Amino acid sequence: MTILANMLNPTGRRLAAGCGVVVSLLVGASAAPAQEPIKIGLVAALSGGSAKSGEGITRGLTIAIDEINAAGGLLGGRKLMLLRRDDESNPANGQTAARELMDQEKVAAMFGGIDSPVALGIVPLANKEKVPFFSVWAAATPITRNGANPNYVFRVSAVDALVDKALVQYARKTFDAKNLGLALVNNPWGESNEKGLAAAAQEQGIKIAAVEKFEDRDVDMVPQLTRLKAANADVIVLVANAAPGAQVMKSLQRIGWSAPVISHWGISGGRFTELAGPWSQKVAFIQTYSFFGLQNPVGQKVLSALKAKYSDIKGPEDVVPPVGVANAYDAMRMVALAIANAGTTDGDKLRQALESIDRYEGLIKNYARPFTAENHDALNENDYIMVHYIGDNIEPIAMK
Amino acid sequence: MLITLALISGAGLGSMYGLLALGFYVTYSVSNTVNFAQGSSMMLGAVLCYTFAVTWRWHPALSIVLALVLCALWGMLVERIAVRPFVVRGSNAWLMATVALGIVLENVTLFVFGKEPRNYPSVLADTPVEIAGFSLQPLQLIIPAVGLLTAAVMHAATRHSKAGKALLAIVQNADAARLMGIDVARAISLSYAASTVFAGIAGILIAPLFNVSSDMGTLFGIKAFAVAIVGGITSAWGVILAGLLYGILEALITGLLGSTYTQILTFAVVILALALMPNGLFGRAGVQKV
Numbered sequence: 068m069t070i071l072a073n074m075l076n077p078t079g080r081r082l083a084a085g086c087g088v089v090v091s092l093l094v095g096a097s098a099a100p101a102q103e104p105i106k107i108g109l110v111a112a113l114s115g116g117s118a119k120s121g122e123g124i125t126r127g128l129t130i131a132i133d134e135i136n137a138a139g140g141l142l143g144g145r146k147l148m149l150l151r152r153d154d155e156s157n158p159a160n161g162q163t164a165a166r167e168l169m170d171q172e173k174v175a176a177m178f179g180g181i182d183s184p185v186a187l188g189i190v191p192l193a194n195k196e197k198v199p200f201f202s203v204w205a206a207a208t209p210i211t212r213n214g215a216n217p218n219y220v221f222r223v224s225a226v227d228a229l230v231d232k233a234l235v236q237y238a239r240k241t242f243d244a245k246n247l248g249l250a251l252v253n254n255p256w257g258e259s260n261e262k263g264l265a266a267a268a269q270e271q272g273i274k275i276a277a278v279e280k281f282e283d284r285d286v287d288m289v290p291q292l293t294r295l296k297a298a299n300a301d302v303i304v305l306v307a308n309a310a311p312g313a314q315v316m317k318s319l320q321r322i323g324w325s326a327p328v329i330s331h332w333g334i335s336g337g338r339f340t341e342l343a344g345p346w347s348q349k350v351a352f353i354q355t356y357s358f359f360g361l362q363n364p365v366g367q368k369v370l371s372a373l374k375a376k377y378s379d380i381k382g383p384e385d386v387v388p389p390v391g392v393a394n395a396y397d398a399m400r401m402v403a404l405a406i407a408n409a410g411t412t413d414g415d416k417l418r419q420a421l422e423s424i425d426r427y428e429g430l431i432k433n434y435a436r437p438f439t440a441e442n443h444d445a446l447n448e449n450d451y452i453m454v455h456y457i458g459d460n461i462e463p464i465a466m467k
Numbered sequence: 468m469l470i471t472l473a474l475i476s477g478a479g480l481g482s483m484y485g486l487l488a489l490g491f492y493v494t495y496s497v498s499n500t501v502n503f504a505q506g507s508s509m510m511l512g513a514v515l516c517y518t519f520a521v522t523w524r525w526h527p528a529l530s531i532v533l534a535l536v537l538c539a540l541w542g543m544l545v546e547r548i549a550v551r552p553f554v555v556r557g558s559n560a561w562l563m564a565t566v567a568l569g570i571v572l573e574n575v576t577l578f579v580f581g582k583e584p585r586n587y588p589s590v591l592a593d594t595p596v597e598i599a600g601f602s603l604q605p606l607q608l609i610i611p612a613v614g615l616l617t618a619a620v621m622h623a624a625t626r627h628s629k630a631g632k633a634l635l636a637i638v639q640n641a642d643a644a645r646l647m648g649i650d651v652a653r654a655i656s657l658s659y660a661a662s663t664v665f666a667g668i669a670g671i672l673i674a675p676l677f678n679v680s681s682d683m684g685t686l687f688g689i690k691a692f693a694v695a696i697v698g699g700i701t702s703a704w705g706v707i708l709a710g711l712l713y714g715i716l717e718a719l720i721t722g723l724l725g726s727t728y729t730q731i732l733t734f735a736v737v738i739l740a741l742a743l744m745p746n747g748l749f750g751r752a753g754v755q756k757v
Contacts, residue, residue, distance in 0.1 A: 113582065114577065114582030114583070115582060115583065115584075115680075116583060116584050116680075118582045118583045119583070253726075253727055279725070280725060280726075280727060281725075281726050282726050282727070284686075285726050286676065286677050286678075287476055287718075287721070289472060289476070290469060290472070290473070290721055290722040290723075290725070290726075291725065291726075293469055293472070310584055310678065313586075313678075320595065321595050321602055321603070321604060322602055323595065323602050337583060337584075338583060338584075338585070338586070341585065341586045342584065342585075342586045342678055344586070344588075344593065
């Protein structure tokens with residue numbers, strides 16, 4: 068442009084500048100009708116041993132967003148746009164990604180992934196920046212019960228304190244457990260469950276034989292399991308994600324100990340059956356939803372949308388993992404409802420709108436006052452189900 | 468019982484560290500340089516073998532051989548683009564260049580191979596066998612055996628083959644070797660190929676136990692370098708022995724104290740060993756005649 072300008076005499080230059088101004092005004096004017104999208108952020112594990120969890124959450128959010136956009140968007144026709152960032156299960160990466168989404172992209176709301184340590188790292192940032200942050204998988208109790216007031220962190224997912232109660236109860240009722248052996252991953256999520264399981268065991272009158280921990284990247288858990296066996300544990304309670312959980316099962320196979328194994332849902336976030344082999348079928352674990360069996364109208368609608376959009380989903384057995392999809396779908400729809408009610412994407416007003424949602428007929432259940440000022444967890448222990456792997460499919464266990 | 472189990476699994480892992488460290492030894496003794504992409508080379512062997520044998524369902528023997536051939540070519544590539552240009556200029560930048568190349572390989576693998584760890588199914592790692600009252604997977608016994616065999620083969624090759632003797636000659640005096648008509652540049656290239664083949668063997672051996680992923684080799688490479696230094700990077704049997712000791716130490720600490728303390732204590736021991744014996748357990752101080 069400058070070369071051209073230098074070639075013209077002063078009058079010519081002014082003419083060229085004038086034309087430039089007119090052209091950009093015309094272009095700008097014609098672009099005006101396109102509305103600014105409402106940005107929604109997702110910080111989750113999109114790579115590594117729990118990549119499947121990130122994929123499930125993405126699908127749940129996408130189905131919900133597609134529905135909302137097809138119905139005309141929000142706030143006068145603005146479409147929703149999903150921005151995803153991979154936290155690689157690393158809290159530092161998660162915080163960097165969250166900051167970028169909130170400060171640069173100015174997302175209206177953020178969703179989190181499977182890793183509790185990452186979510187716990189994002190919680191103070193979300194509260195500081197006043198951007199609603201939804202956990203749709205990470206279950207550590209202090210994520211929503213974080214002591215902040217006002218609290219911008221919400222959750223449509225399981226809560227460790229309640230999951231631990233359910234797991235202990237299942238161990239008692241199904242296996243008549245008296246001496247639990249805990250095999251926990253050594254991170255804040257493992258710790259959250261250590262507390263929860265201890266409290267639940269005491270409440271329900273059974274003992275904890277021993278607590279053994281392992282690192283997320285460990286491959287050999289034989290020493291820890293040998294010690295649990297020596298402590299006379301009759302049922303093993305496992306809290307780990309897919310990769311270390313699989314190694315626990317492989318180690319169990321190696322020492323030939325066939326104690327029943329009850330697990331939190333971390334193992335469903337990755338290729339557990341492939342990594343653990345045949346002993347993966349022995350684990351009973353917890354979920355908040357199953358696409359098997361009779362679905363409510365929302366469930367049928369979501370299942371059809373999944374089948375239509377993703378070629379690898381031909382039936383409920385292919386929606387793996389179901390919780391990521393279901394939790395994320397309901398959470399996104401509730402955020403949309405709150406945005407519509409609040410009439411704005413302002414963080415503080417959005418938070419208040421979320422706390423005032425009266426009814427939402429959702430996928431997992433019909434929610435009545437899902438969130439209040441004191442309670443930011445939409446699901447409770449009545450919404451959990453126990454499942455197991457049959458082949459690669461997650462199917463409900465018929466309750467005794 | 469725990470101790471014996473620790474010894475067995477420690478011997479297996481230790482021989483893998485030793486094998487990787489052998490790679491460091493081979494290149495260092497011939498050229499005074501090391502391939503810091505050794506950990507990624509191990510991953511390359513595992514990933515290639517997985518792709519051939521599991522994804523494309525080729526015959527296992529063919530997959531292993533082809534994976535190792537490609538590892539050798541990768542080693543020669545590393546030498547050609549990350550080591551030789553700097554050495555001829557008298558620069559030490561090959562240190563960072565090989566590290567960087569390793570990182571590049573890991574990330575390329577991340578894109579091509581995928582983001583998740585995959586299971587390498589092997590009949591040797593499936594059903595445990597009962598040996599002397601212990602439940603082991605056959606692979607756990609095969610790994611140390613193959614590791615020691617590889618070291619023995621290398622030892623024999625250097626003593627009894629022409630190429631091996633040429634290698635020894637270069638180690639003793641590179642200039643004299645050059646004067647005697649030995650192609651030093653080619654020998655260095657071959658030493659890099661050998662180092663990555665060792666790494667590839669290690670990767671293929673542990674793939675059924677550890678799962679295959681793009682970052683499976685990083686920590687291995689670091690530990691193997693520590694092992695190479697502790698073993699005395701100028702002694703082949705020294706590094707193998709150091710690898711075994713390190714692996715057993717690691718397994719004992721995990722078995723007795725739990726895996727939370729493993730890294731802290733093993734690396735503390737490495738520092739202590741080097742403080743007491745700076746040339747490594749089996750190395751000798753280099754004498755520079757003035």
